[in-house]
Amino acid sequence: MSFNEQFDQHGAWRREFALRLKLLADWMKDHDLLDAAVQERLQRLESQVRSDKVMVAFVAEFSRGKSELINAIFFAGYGRRIMPSSAGRTTMCPTELAYTADVPPCLRLLPIETRLQTRALMEWRAVPEKWTQIDLDVNDPGQLALALEKVAEVRHVTKQEATALGFWLDENIDDNPLVGPDGLIEVPKWRHALINLAHPLLMQGLVILDTPGLNAIGAEPELTVSLIPQAHAVVFILAADTGVTKSDLAIWREHLITGGDESISRLVVLNKIDTLWDALSSPEKIEAQIQRQRSNSAEILDLALEQVIPVSAQKGLVAKVTRDDALLAASHLPDLEFALAEGIMGKRQILLRTAMATGIAELRLEAGRSIHMRRRDLAEQMDELRGLKGKNATVIKQMRTRIEQEQTEFDTSGGKIHAVRSVHLKLLREVFHLLGAPTLKNELVELTHRLKQPGIKFGVKKAYGQTFERLREALQKAQIISCEIHNMLTASFKQLNAEFGFSLQAPKLPELPRFENDLNLIERSHLQYLGVSNVFRLSQADFSERLVRALATRVRVVYDSALGELELWNKSAAAQLDAQLSERRRNFGRRIEAIERIQSAASGLDERISDIDVRKDELDLLDSKLQELTEHLSGMPAIQWTAAADA
Ligand SMILES: Nc1nc2c(ncn2[C@@H]2O[C@H](COP(=O)(O)OP(=O)(O)O)[C@@H](O)[C@H]2O)c(=O)[nH]1
Ligand SMILES: [Mg+2]
Numbered sequence: 001m002s003f004n005e006q007f008d009q010h011g012a013w014r015r016e017f018a019l020r021l022k023l024l025a026d027w028m029k030d031h032d033l034l035d036a037a038v039q040e041r042l043q044r045l046e047s048q049v050r051s052d053k054v055m056v057a058f059v060a061e062f063s064r065g066k067s068e069l070i071n072a073i074f075f076a077g078y079g080r081r082i083m084p085s086s087a088g089r090t091t092m093c094p095t096e097l098a099y100t101a102d103v104p105p106c107l108r109l110l111p112i113e114t115r116l117q118t119r120a121l122m123e124w125r126a127v128p129e130k131w132t133q134i135d136l137d138v139n140d141p142g143q144l145a146l147a148l149e150k151v152a153e154v155r156h157v158t159k160q161e162a163t164a165l166g167f168w169l170d171e172n173i174d175d176n177p178l179v180g181p182d183g184l185i186e187v188p189k190w191r192h193a194l195i196n197l198a199h200p201l202l203m204q205g206l207v208i209l210d211t212p213g214l215n216a217i218g219a220e221p222e223l224t225v226s227l228i229p230q231a232h233a234v235v236f237i238l239a240a241d242t243g244v245t246k247s248d249l250a251i252w253r254e255h256l257i258t259g260g261d262e263s264i265s266r267l268v269v270l271n272k273i274d275t276l277w278d279a280l281s282s283p284e285k286i287e288a289q290i291q292r293q294r295s296n297s298a299e300i301l302d303l304a305l306e307q308v309i310p311v312s313a314q315k316g317l318v319a320k321v322t323r324d325d326a327l328l329a330a331s332h333l334p335d336l337e338f339a340l341a342e343g344i345m346g347k348r349q350i351l352l353r354t355a356m357a358t359g360i361a362e363l364r365l366e367a368g369r370s371i372h373m374r375r376r377d378l379a380e381q382m383d384e385l386r387g388l389k390g391k392n393a394t395v396i397k398q399m400r401t402r403i404e405q406e407q408t409e410f411d412t413s414g415g416k417i418h419a420v421r422s423v424h425l426k427l428l429r430e431v432f433h434l435l436g437a438p439t440l441k442n443e444l445v446e447l448t449h450r451l452k453q454p455g456i457k458f459g460v461k462k463a464y465g466q467t468f469e470r471l472r473e474a475l476q477k478a479q480i481i482s483c484e485i486h487n488m489l490t491a492s493f494k495q496l497n498a499e500f501g502f503s504l505q506a507p508k509l510p511e512l513p514r515f516e517n518d519l520n521l522i523e524r525s526h527l528q529y530l531g532v533s534n535v536f537r538l539s540q541a542d543f544s545e546r547l548v549r550a551l552a553t554r555v556r557v558v559y560d561s562a563l564g565e566l567e568l569w570n571k572s573a574a575a576q577l578d579a580q581l582s583e584r585r586r587n588f589g590r591r592i593e594a595i596e597r598i599q600s601a602a603s604g605l606d607e608r609i610s611d612i613d614v615r616k617d618e619l620d621l622l623d624s625k626l627q628e629l630t631e632h633l634s635g636m637p638a639i640q641w642t643a644a645a646d647a
Pocket of ligand 2: 090091
């Protein structure tokens with residue numbers, strides 16, 4: 001099975017899951033079994049499953065065959081090269097291929113001069129007028145390929161301009177680009193390219209990131225500290241004809257060493273094995289040579305042999321376009337596709353299933369509470385009516401008065417519930433302040449200031465360490481206050497349960513420590529970047545600002561996710577209260593109505609009693625239907641990837 005087919009399967013699996021989830025939610029809503037919070041959680045879950053984005057980044061020195069590999073894996077169906085791939089530097093700027101429905105098929109290019117401003121790359125996405133937009137004709141591969149050649153465009157600028165744009169560093173002579181005979185320096189014309197294509201894979205949420213080589217990467221810190229670390233898989237490419245070079249190693253160190261973070265799949269590809277194919281040599285000798293290159297590379301990168309996948313992107317592409325199965329097998333491209341699919345989709349499925357299991361458990365709990373409450377109410381009514389058997393009109397009237405009194409009492413006790421809410425909200429506001437935008441902004445202004453100090457070179461780690469310590473502390477404090485809220489809710493729910501026969505239960509506390517882990521990863525990606533050879537850049541004007549703004553956008557995402565969870569958690573407590581209050585109000589209504597009917601002799605007592613029996617049976621049916629539906633959902637099988645060799 002090719003990567004494309006496996007991705008399709010994954011997409012179908014996700015759609016099926018989302019559909020079942022929606023059916024269940026609709027059904028529960030129809031039967032009044034969902035409160036507002038659970039409903040929101042389900043909606044979030046459903047849209048997560050539906051729109052799950054998977055990003056694959058191709059990272060390597062120029063000319064290793066990144067663009068060719070992208071063509072071969074994803075775009076062979078077009079029957080020709082889509083991403084420009086030729087000798088020399090072709091991809092000059094990071095290029096993201098994805099699909100969004102809100103813009104037509106197009107290529108959008110951000111001019112390199114935007115680097116002279118402090119706005120972060122992520123923030124430029126929200127400024128569409130700064131991007132040059134070129135429409136793409138999906139049905140014309142020739143036009144498509146021609147338009148995409150724009151990503152290779154360059155400009156020639158003076159040394160001064162090159163320095164300002166971040167491509168020239170006096171301190172780092174070895175890595176500077178060559179100066180032309182006219183004294184000018186070649187730099188990319190564009191800073192970033194976004195390709196929006198209605199390609200089936202992209203429409204299902206795949207995002208492909210193609211990157212330029214070393215120098216071009218080094219000058220765009222956000223690529224290193226934001227984009228690549230957020231990819232679900234990073235494919236690192238070596239070429240069999242060059243082996244592992246110094247610049248390959250530099251890229252490896254900067255981008256591929258994850259420090260034990262296993263959430264990202266890393267694949268190492270030894271490309272261009274066809275350069276070792278030699279008509280005058282025996283197949284065994286060629287194979288031995290490929291294996292030698294493979295084990296050399298593995299050794300230098302400190303990997304196991306199996307972790308380096310030898311392929312020929314070029315022959316793989318040709319084989320797919322000309323439908324040459326023998327050549328495709330010889331290119332080993334299917335092995336790489338299998339490893340990629342398993343590494344990404346296997347992990348995504350585990351993640352989605354875990355989220356799903358939590359969602360379903362919660363939903364059952366909530367529905368269970370609702371059903372329990374209804375059972376209790378029915379039992380109460382039953383007792384009440386049985387007690388009326390053989391009683392005269394006066395007794396029945398007294399009973400009605402009693403219910404009405406109870407109802408009034410219940411309505412006036414709203415104050416207590418209100419008090420619980422206001423304490424809850426006050427504490428919650430403290431949490432929101434801790435993780436709010438102004439607090440974060442102050443923290444990062446401080447970091448920028450420190451990074452600008454002369455001689456910071458040796459103090460970078462400390463400066464980041466202190467800032468991140470405080471960022472983590474904010475999460476810890478938020479957790480402590482949340483614990484307080486949780487304790488308070490537990491106590492007051494217990495009291496309300498005793499007083500009003502509710503079955504309230506304080507919702508499970510969100511676990512914030514895992515967000516600390518996200519912060520650690522961000523800190524590490526920055527230190528790794530600044531630790532390699534980019535620390536010199538801190539002395540450049542505005543560089544620290546740009547770096548910290550890029551940092552801010554990522555930390556914001558982490559804090560916002562934490563806040564999102566806290567918000568939902570809070571909603572869940574409030575929604576339970578609302579649901580039980582309204583259930584209780586309905587119950588008073590039903591009891592009074594039953595008595596009224598008996599009073600007006602519209603129906604007999606026995607009839608009312610058997611009414612309740614019917615309602616009890618209905619409730620049992622609802623319960624078992626719920627059981628069946630949730631089991632159907634949790635029982636959805638995972639996709640078993642078949643090995644490429646069996647396909
Ligand atoms: N022989 C051979 N050449 C390849 C292979 N893959 C890429 N190339 C060539 O290597 C050059 C650079 O490829 P490209 O995809 O532009 O590399 P990138 O800079 O990493 O994107 C081009 O001339 C490709 O035709 C391969 O598998 N075998
Ligand atoms: Mg390229």
